[in-house]
Amino acid sequence: MYQTITMKEKLLLLVKIVFPILVTQLAMYLVTFFDIYMTARYGTEDLAGVSIGSSFWVPVYIGLAGILMSITPIVAQLMGAKKKEQVKQAVQQGIYLAMLLAAIVFAFFYFSIDYLLAFMDLEPVVADVANRYIFAMSIGLIPLFVYNALRSYIDALGATRVTMVISLLSTPINIFFNYLLIFGNFGFPELGGAGAGFASAITYWLILAIAVWIIHTRSPFNSYGIFRSWPKLSLSRWSEISRIGVPIGISIFVETSIFSAVTFMLAVYGTVTIAAHQIALNFASLLYMLPLSISMGATILVGYEVGAKRFQDAKQYSWLSVGTAVTLSFLSACILFFMRSEIAALYSSDPVVVELAVQFLLFAALFQLSDAIQAPVQGALRGYKDVNITFIMALISYWVIGLPCGYLLANFTDFGAFGYWIGLIVGLTAGAITLSVRLLLIQKRISAHSTVQHYATK
Structure with a gap:
């Protein structure tokens, strides 16, 4: 990364950072996308089972993996402040934490999934698919979490093309093993929806191996010696990662789990409704990779500028990211609106x-x-490391405003199942407004503080 002066330079750097992240996010999401897509081609009941299983799996995994996203702003600010010697310890402690989080998630699913599924009014075959899918996915927890820590490190150095290449490899690997294990081709067992889970787990182990090899052998990553001289557990470093990461993780969990909650509530409408809902959610989530990638790029660039104390540049990157995402979202909306019949038929x-x-x-x-x-x-x-208030705002927007609104519309109006989706729109809109106000306040406070310091030094 480097300092930019003009808005044109900033836009070019944003594109340079975001494009590989976008490709990476798409490639990583395509693992789940093809799990759903190929299971849908296998059968409606298996699709419903994988849908329910994903609704348990995704928010828990993403929420806890979100904690590891704190490695990105931590390393980015260390790089901006020219404190490269501290990067190794931050990443190594992040790897330790990743393994602990993986163990926690595995234990949660192992001991609770039977009870959770029993509370839902599911057809027995759907519940069985969901159970076996979650177990299969759990085999890939350790590589998935450790890879998230390593990816945050790679991205924070601005080498987003590397994670792009790694993630691009994951898609054909996953499709290949889905083809073998879902449909039982070339003598492999025909596992249906559960096969998608096993295929994903195998994919996660392979991409972790590739990432470790690159970091250990390729410049500039090997110069930091991430896999050499492992230190003891550092509670102070865990505290820093957790202080930033836990609110990030909870915020992500709050946002993703509302979609899972809607899926659970739609279970009463039957297998067909669950399957149709999952199709729409699956494709919409694919398009969401675009603003999400811009979001991750904003974290890197804003964190780098904040670390270098170039607060005006950080502000410009913030709103440039928003403007770019809004412009591109219009295209996404058009694709969904005008091609919805073709998308569903796929x-x-x-x-x-x-x-x-x-x-x-x-x-x-x-x-x-x-x-x-x-x-x-x-x-x-x-990027500003402002995460606590963000979590509270997300919680209120999605769970206090969005979900209750959806419940009321679904159960007390003629909207039925669609009422929950209207509630999602209300919650996301509330989140967009409140978070934007928070960003403006943070930037105003920093600007005022910088002005005071400027005059104090004169």
């Missing part, structure tokens, strides 16, 4: 599922703008 040949999915996709198009604002604003706030 997933399923069941005409009832397709017809319902088309209607869900219409609502997915409506929350593209809110997503495009709240994601990069959150990324910029993480």
Whole structure:
């Protein structure tokens, strides 16, 4: 990374940082995307089971893995402040923490998933698929969490193209093992939805091996000696990672789990509704990788400028990220609106599922703008290491405003299942507004503090 002067230079650097992140996010998400897509081609009941399983898996994994995202602003600020000697310890302690988090998630699913599924009014075959899918995915927990820590380190050095290449390799690997294990090709067992989980777990182990090899052998990563001279556990470093990461993780959990909560609530509408809802959510989530990637780029660039005490540049990167995401979100909304029939037909040949999915996709198009604002604003706030208030705002927006609104619309109006999606739109919009106000206040406070310091030195 380097200092920029003009807005044109900033935009070019933003694109340079974000494009590889986008490709990386798409490649990583395509693991889940093809789990859903290929399972949908296998059968509606298996799709519903994987949908339920993913609704448990994704928020828990993403929420805890979000803690490791704190490594990015920590390393970015260390680099901006020219404290490179502290990078190694931060990353190594992050790897320790990643392994602990993986163990916690595994224990949670191992001891609780049977009880959680029993509370839901699911068809037995759907519950069985969900159970086996979650178990299979859990085999890949350790590599997935450790890779997230290593990826945060690589991205913080500005080498986002490296994680792009690694992640691009994950997609064909996952498709290949899905083909073998879901459908039972070339003599492999036909596992249906559970096969998608095993394929993903194998993929996670392979991409971790690739990442470790690159960091250990390639410049500039090997110069930091990440895998040499392992230190003892450092509670102070864990405290720093957790102080920034826990609010990030909880904030992400709050946002992603509301989609899972909607999936659970839609279970009463039957297997077809769950399948149609998952189709719309799966494709909308694919498009969400764009504002999410811009958000991650904003964290890196804002964190780097804050570390260098160039606060005006940090402010410009913040709003440049928002403007770019909003502009591109219009294209995403158009794709969802005008191609919703074709998108639904890609997933399923069941005409009832397709017809319902088309209607869900219409609502997915409506929350593209809110997503495009709240994601990069959150990324910029993480670059400032402002995470606690962000978590509270996200909690209120999604769970106090969005979900209750959806419940009321679904159960006391004629909207039915679609009421929950309207609630999602309301929650995301509330989040976009409140987080934007928070970013403005943070920047105003920093600007005032910088002005006072400037005159004090005269």
